[in-house]
Amino acid sequence: MLDERKIRVLCAIIDSYIRVAEPIGSRTLSKEYDLGVSSATIRNEMSDLENLGYLNKPYTSSGRVPSDKAYRFYVNKIINAEEIRMDIEKKEEIKKILTRESREIDQLIQNSAKILSAITSYTALAISPQIKKIRLKHIQLVPLYDKEILVILVGDSGIVNNTMLRMDKSISSDQLNQISNFLNKKLKEFTIDGLEDLIKDDIFKDMYKFKETIDSVIPIISKLLEDINDIEVYADGVTKIFDFPEYRDTDKAKSFISFIEDKEQLINVLLNDPLNNGIEITIGDENIYDTIKDCSLITTTYKLGDMTIGKIGVIGPTRMDYLMVMNSLKLFSSNLTEIFDMLLSQW
């Protein structure tokens, strides 16, 4: 489609525009990039590229600005040329910080977003791991006081959820253990997703002597399972958006920040496409929400074992340093996956 020279011109424009955020003219371009042709020739090429939809003019006689189509072309080129590199040294450095400063999983994700935002200078987003996909290891009913029991769900990565429950009559520690054991025998090694269905199937009918207790416990477990579904989203470096000239406009900044504040929307954006593998890039108009149609979103996934359980990414103006961000994300994807693997092997 595009000949060699057009590609070089286009990439030069994108490269330049990403840095200066101002329409690029043919003369500046010929001065700053060694394209081997005069500004007049570049002018002609630019005119062609505009007709092909890769460039836009803000007004009649201004320089050109890359279109979403141009960024898409540029990004695909980077990916196909396998230009993404992983800086092992940097990776280990980040991993050290992450493991040192994160006691809990949620904190790990939160810290990841923080560091990611710091090194990319864009707003970072992350969702907490969807532990529904983690296997449930254990259900434990613990007697607390007379008539009060504690229901605990334990997954691969530790306690998954718990609650207290008051019963109508007291139950002995023995009885509770029997029930716990029964539940464990039946439910162990199902994913939490699967467990919900099992409960609905009323597999407990042969435990008739504890019917009353089980009838009380099951809705509680169901509720706990529901709670697990709560996804946490973290955003860090939201105010970084103010550093970009295209967001000097208060209204634009407001709508961006409002967008980030709305956790619901963030979740939708992050989970838009299913958790398939690798780096994913949504450019400008490709976004589902109008508010961020002048933003690009770059995300990657992290895994537990062989299951993708979460996402982390960066959002910023379409004029984004795609290569740098992709390189950075690679570090995090790899680090998080390794850390989760480590956690998994601990239990």
Add this chain to the structure above:
Amino acid sequence: MLDERKIRVLCAIIDSYIRVAEPIGSRTLSKEYDLGVSSATIRNEMSDLENLGYLNKPYTSSGRVPSDKAYRFYVNKIINAEEIRMDIEKKEEIKKILTRESREIDQLIQNSAKILSAITSYTALAISPQIKKIRLKHIQLVPLYDKEILVILVGDSGIVNNTMLRMDKSISSDQLNQISNFLNKKLKEFTIDGLEDLIKDDIFKDMYKFKETIDSVIPIISKLLEDINDIEVYADGVTKIFDFPEYRDTDKAKSFISFIEDKEQLINVLLNDPLNNGIEITIGDENIYDTIKDCSLITTTYKLGDMTIGKIGVIGPTRMDYLMVMNSLKLFSSNLTEIFDMLLSQW
């Protein structure tokens, strides 16, 4: 100090400025408020008020703007005149929403901030209850698998913290119970604060037969206690700040939002003065951080039993509708305290 008429003029200016956010001139004032004197007289009074430090002029021949001193005067007047009212109907309405939509304590606080921001149109802040001050009710060691035990701390309001622990050798359920019972007998009914000291005192020396186990468990409990110290801060309606003309300036908006993003600072601001009772107002220059020296902060406390455990409040431009905010805060203080009392009585 100020005679009757000066007070009326001052309050009229503040009232007007809170609404329009623009310097108030003598003529406008005489037209919109029935002060019974001409604009020339008001002009003289304004001149006096300026000399007394209650008014400022942005430039030589502009209208007047209230100073921090003026707001302080105005707020004290409101408080002394006991103008703060509680709308019982509204209170119940909010209470209903809060109890319906909040399953957990943190969620309760988060929802409170959300609603508070919605009804006041300012940014709302809240800190999670400092449950260190809640009495610890129970410590439970639960056998999970061979050599793995679960350590659970239970407070008035439910599970306070927990973790899993791997031991070198297996311990029977019985032994664990013995240890649990012992710990409970000794530790029950101390606040978590106090408990930390008890542990340091090594009160366990007479449990020599479980020495090894206890030696493993105690640092874990200590760590759990430390974790509890984590204070969560919630901010809601951050972007409301964009609605105020004084924050149309991108840099001001950025520094405000950056401030809100920094949880550390928020905690300092909210816990600046100890958790004494009632509504507290910090106006402009009275703030400890420079970034918000043109903001006012209005907070109130909520209690559990007779102990103050948290704070909720509102931050916005010094030109703030103080009375409305105080009225709203009163609803929340009262509601949250009632809800916590209810939770307390449940256990």
Add this chain to the structure above:
DNA sequence: TGTTAGCACTCTACATCTTTGAGTGCTAAT
């Protein structure tokens, strides 16, 4: 035939100037 120099034209950004209107402060009259 593709490339380039040259030139007329366009449009923004910026600076400067002017006008308008709300406001003050002073003075003299009530």
Add this chain to the structure above:
DNA sequence: ATTAGCACTCAAAGATGTAGAGTGCTAACA
């Protein structure tokens, strides 16, 4: 003590001018 009147001030908004970067076209050139 209060008020009307007037001169003066200043920001905000509009008008005007200029500089600079850019485009598109044409004619010359290799």
